[in-house]
Amino acid sequence: MYPVRVLRRFNCYVISLLCLVCVTIVILHTDFAPDLYFLHWESLEDNSCHYQDSNDDLPVISSSVEMPEKSIFFHETSCKSGLDSRQACAVEAAARAHPKWQVNVLISAPIKGYQRGGSLSVLRKFRNVKLWRLKIWEYAKGTPLQDMVFNGALNRTRWRISHASDLLRYLSLYKYGGVYLDLDTVVAKALDPLPKNWSARESDENVASGIMSFSRDHVGRMVANATIK
Structure with a gap:
């Protein structure tokens, strides 16, 4: 039983992490996205x-x-x-x-x-x-x-x-x-x-x-x- 519980817990962590990544990507492509001035977006726009x-x-x-x-x-x-x-x-x-x-x-x-x-x-x-x-x-x-x-x-x-x-x-x-x-x-x-x-x-x-x-x-x-x- 112990390995099964560990596996289930691991799967929950993986699913939660994937959901968090998906939500973050969606937010960054909407009007709610913050201006992340601490990041360098070198490849997006050349000014x-x-x-x-x-x-x-x-x-x-x-x-x-x-x-x-x-x-x-x-x-x-x-x-x-x-x-x-x-x-x-x-x-x-x-x-x-x-x-x-x-x-x-x-x-x-x-x-x-x-x-x-x-x-x-x-x-x-x-x-x-x-x-x-x-x-x-x-x-x-x-x-x-x-x-x-x-x-x-x-x-x-x-x-x-x-x-x-x-x-x-x-x-x-x-x-x-x-x-x-x-x-x-x-x-x-x-x-x-x-x-x-x-x-x-x-x-x-x-x-x-x-x-x-x-x-x-x-x-x-x-x-x-x-x-x-």
Whole structure:
């Protein structure tokens, strides 16, 4: 009887362990998954372009750059060198609908030879479109998010590209004010009639972050500071 009891107990341990592993795997693939910053997810997303200090064809956006109050920001954070046709269409739509606004495209990856063709060369023909290279260390310097960037938090997350995009969109509005648009957002008409501070509604309970506007007045600064915190 003794060996049978031991075997049964061993089987119970094995089954319990397998159940625990299965439950853990399921949780890690849901919205309830924690950000395990103490782990290194080296093989999931490559965000190395954010830290490349190479020279390229685009001017680097630095702390000395001044933005007009009517500014629109697009961020390309996926480390591909340029924009695809759909993204370029979003930028062009914003530029055409807002001829008196400055439309800024901030690209995290180094860009070489874009003048010879492609989507970026087409966008250069619009006088109100500005193409920038963004180096995240310099962009975050002197802001409340400096320590987060310098400590490498974006390298210790499972969703490196998405989190970089989240950080940079709020950082741009914190630094300059204006309008942020996702690169898959195509505006059909000018946004001028809207109030100075607004965001799109994602659902009855949630506010979207794919298109939003923070002004430079007291209200806009208060919202910008809250989102950064």
